[in-house]
Amino acid sequence: MVNRKVVNAFALLIAAGFFSTKGPRALQDEVTSLTGELDRIPEAAANAGAQLASLAGSKPERAGRHLGFDTYQYPGDDVMKAWQAEGSPYEWVGYYLPAAPCHKGTSWAGKRQRLLDMGWGLAVIYVGQQTWGGTPSDHETRYRKETRYVNVKKRVKQRYRSNGKLRTRYVTRTVRQKRVRSIPYKVAFDPDKYTIDECNRNLPSTERGVMEGKDAISSTIGEGFPDGTVIYLDLEYMPHVPQRYRDYYVAWTKEVLADGRFTPGYYVHKSNATLVHQDVSAAFAEAGRTDAPNFWIAGGKDFHEDRKPEEIGLHFATAWQGKLDIVQRWAGFRLPIDVNVAATPSPSLASTIGSAVAD
Numbered sequence: 419m420v421n422r423k424v425v426n427a428f429a430l431l432i433a434a435g436f437f438s439t440k441g442p443r444a445l446q447d448e449v450t451s452l453t454g455e456l457d458r459i460p461e462a463a464a465n466a467g468a469q470l471a472s473l474a475g476s477k478p479e480r481a482g483r484h485l486g487f488d489t490y491q492y493p494g495d496d497v498m499k500a501w502q503a504e505g506s507p508y509e510w511v512g513y514y515l516p517a518a519p520c521h522k523g524t525s526w527a528g529k530r531q532r533l534l535d536m537g538w539g540l541a542v543i544y545v546g547q548q549t550w551g552g553t554p555s556d557h558e559t560r561y562r563k564e565t566r567y568v569n570v571k572k573r574v575k576q577r578y579r580s581n582g583k584l585r586t587r588y589v590t591r592t593v594r595q596k597r598v599r600s601i602p603y604k605v606a607f608d609p610d611k612y613t614i615d616e617c618n619r620n621l622p623s624t625e626r627g628v629m630e631g632k633d634a635i636s637s638t639i640g641e642g643f644p645d646g647t648v649i650y651l652d653l654e655y656m657p658h659v660p661q662r663y664r665d666y667y668v669a670w671t672k673e674v675l676a677d678g679r680f681t682p683g684y685y686v687h688k689s690n691a692t693l694v695h696q697d698v699s700a701a702f703a704e705a706g707r708t709d710a711p712n713f714w715i716a717g718g719k720d721f722h723e724d725r726k727p728e729e730i731g732l733h734f735a736t737a738w739q740g741k742l743d744i745v746q747r748w749a750g751f752r753l754p755i756d757v758n759v760a761a762t763p764s765p766s767l768a769s770t771i772g773s774a775v776a777d
Contacts, residue, residue, distance in 0.1 A: 487514025492525035500749035510539030521545035539764030622666035631673025685714035
């Protein structure tokens with residue numbers, strides 16, 4: 419926009435020339451000075467236009483409502499650069515720690531620095547043990563094959579001659595037939611036979627929580643994340659939460675807190691979130707922590723990208739996953755993603771955000 423002050427002053431000065439007590443030379447000098455100001459207006463306008471164009475390509479300001487996505491497999495550098503730079507609304511992405519017990523993939527390994535260089539915020543995810551809708555047990559079911567033969571009646575084709583012609587007919591005969599079936603049987607479950615990277619519904623326990631807390635710490639260090647990073651323990655939906663599973667995630671929490679380098683966070687379904695929050699908040703208090711744990715909540719109704727995480731109906735929510743298994747296209751690249759909104763643009767690099775929504 420033209421500098422209105424300069425234009426008005428210029429007009430007043432011209433009008434003043436008819437009445438000024440100044441000499442012609444002084445008046446000419448002032449006119450020359452103001453003419454220089456006007457000559458610079460196109461340049462200033464061009465610079466302002468360039469700044470506006472730059473802002474148009476950046477992420478919109480979304481205080482407390484920062485969009486992010488997660489997807490199982492690392493999409494590739496070209497996709498991540500394009501989605502960051504060319505119009506997608508997403509500011510952060512879920513970062514799966516490699517070779518976790520219930521996430522065998524390693525495609526995200528070694529991508530931390532390049533994602534940060536691209537401008538992405540990150541949410542570090544450790545997929546530990548799951549119940550898969552069941553209850554951990556001291557026994558497990560195995561199967562053995564049993565083969566037997568039975569006599570069955572079967573219609574078979576028979577060829578015969580009649581009046582010199584070859585004919586076909588069907589007759590019923592008894593034939594031997596092989597039958598194979600799987601016979602279930604129970605054996606004592608031995609957790610010591612399972613390595614740290616294995617996933618089994620019967621593994622959750624206090625001991626396993628300690629082991630996997632150490633594993634999460636080691637993996638986070640291996641990926642180069644700084645002290646203070648929030649590690650989100652992935653706790654998938656459960657129709658009920660078994661006591662052994664509660665022991666597991668509390669032990670995991672205590673191990674990460676005792677180490678002190680990182681902060682435990684939780685990805686959990688809304689149906690289970692209140693109980694998990696109650697359990698782990700007690701572990702935080704026991705460790706002398708005054709900050710509240712970070713909770714990334716899945717599910718809920720009426721999700722919208724413009725809503726804040728706590729609008730899921732839980733005051734302690736710092737991120738909300740509201741759209742699952744959808745496909746979106748940005749900058750010419752299609753991805754299967756889950757859509758999330760978080761209180762900060764980088765959920766794992768804001769360990770103090772929980773204090774803002776504490777009880």
